[in-house]
Amino acid sequence: MQRSRKVSQVSMFDSSAEISPDILPNNNVVNVASVPQRSPFRYPGGKTWLVPTIRHWLNSLHKKPTKFIEPFAGGGIISLTVAFEDLAKKVVMVELDEQVAAVWRTIFKGDVDWLIKEILDFDLNYESVEFIISQKTRKREQIAFQTILKNRIYHGGIMAHGSGMIKYGENGKGIASRWYPQTLARRIGEMKKIRDKLLFMKADGFEIIKNFINNENNAFYLDPPYTADGKKAGTRLYKYYEVDHDLLFSLCSKIKGNFLMTYDTSEKVVAMAKKHHFQVLPIAMKNTHHMKMTELLISKNLSWFR
Ligand SMILES: C[S@@+](CC[C@H](N)C(=O)[O-])C[C@H]1O[C@@H](n2cnc3c(N)ncnc32)[C@H](O)[C@@H]1O
Numbered sequence: 035m036q037r038s039r040k041v042s043q044v045s046m047f048d049s050s051a052e053i054s055p056d057i058l059p060n061n062n063v064v065n066v067a068s069v070p071q072r073s074p075f076r077y078p079g080g081k082t083w084l085v086p087t088i089r090h091w092l093n094s095l096h097k098k099p100t101k102f103i104e105p106f107a108g109g110g111i112i113s114l115t116v117a118f119e120d121l122a123k124k125v126v127m128v129e130l131d132e133q134v135a136a137v138w139r140t141i142f143k144g145d146v147d148w149l150i151k152e153i154l155d156f157d158l159n160y161e162s163v164e165f166i167i168s169q170k171t172r173k174r175e176q177i178a179f180q181t182i183l184k185n186r187i188y189h190g191g192i193m194a195h196g197s198g199m200i201k202y203g204e205n206g207k208g209i210a211s212r213w214y215p216q217t218l219a220r221r222i223g224e225m226k227k228i229r230d231k232l233l234f235m236k237a238d239g240f241e242i243i244k245n246f247i248n249n250e251n252n253a254f255y256l257d258p259p260y261t262a263d264g265k266k267a268g269t270r271l272y273k274y275y276e277v278d279h280d281l282l283f284s285l286c287s288k289i290k291g292n293f294l295m296t297y298d299t300s301e302k303v304v305a306m307a308k309k310h311h312f313q314v315l316p317i318a319m320k321n322t323h324h325m326k327m328t329e330l331l332i333s334k335n336l337s338w339f340r
Pocket residue numbers: 077078079080081082105106107108109110111112128129130131134237238239240257258259260272273274275276277
């Protein structure tokens with residue numbers, strides 16, 4: 035009974051008709067508590083739940099990728115995992131958002147010790163938060179601190195225009211409910227170890243794909259923003275939420291190496307995959323409200339996914 039349900043689920047999204055019924059989606063939802071949490075962000079659409087799949091995919095390749103490229107990196111859990119676990123020779127992590135980029139640039143190129151100290155010394159209350167966030171600054175490290183602060187105290191970690199501070203939070207702790215300075219400092223401090231391994235670029239992911247498209251030993255993981263109008267519950271999740279998905283699929287079809295994409299489940303996405311003869315599989319996940327849902331895995335070949 036369970037098995038036949040899964041098979042029909044596959045065929046619903048099977049754009050290539052090449053996926054055999056024994057390549058079934060793993061309907062066991064990953065327990066994210068079993069995955070090392072390495073990112074300083076609580077990121078909307080974060081992919082901690084995908085970490086076991088990414089490990090499995092990269093380990094299935096006949097050669098360790100020369101470069102692992104993540105053109106829409108956001109909270110970066112996938113790139114960080116690949117770098118820490120040495121799943122590729124080099125990692126290139128790309129993000130367009132200026133605030134998010136300031137954090138990654140500070141961590142991988144800037145005065146990371148200043149940032150760590152600022153986090154540890156910060157006395158969090160509404161006044162101190164208002165003071166920090168309202169400061170106009172062009173200094174990368176300061177923008178990084180503002181961004182981390184916003185990310186931890188705004189609803190759902192959403193920093194895009196229209197978002198606001200948590201009012202009650204866990205156990206009525208309000209803005210403090212997600213502020214764990216020691217943990218943040220430790221995670222950021224750990225990243226010093228992978229500075230030589232990971233290159234962060236503030237850039238348009240599309241341009242970076244083109245730069246690395248021709249090397250057959252490169253592997254790309256692509257997680258572009260994709261929800262109806264880029265919104266959930268009336269608030270935009272990201273400042274940069276509009277992406278030319280048709281163009282992205284066309285570019286992926288020209289990638290000489292390997293790629294894996296994740297998308298929200300939608301007929302439109304399946305149709306784009308079909309146009310380029312990509313394979314599609316639904317994968318189970320839980321959203322931030324612990325609701326079981328599926329997202330789509332898309333690639334030229336998903337036969338490694340068993
Ligand atoms: C779905 S989120 C990625 C989440 C990420 N996988 C994680 O685990 O945190 C998509 C990200 O793409 C970024 N983005 C949107 N357009 C972009 C572009 N043209 N180039 C690079 N990044 C872009 C957004 O700012 C957002 O952070």
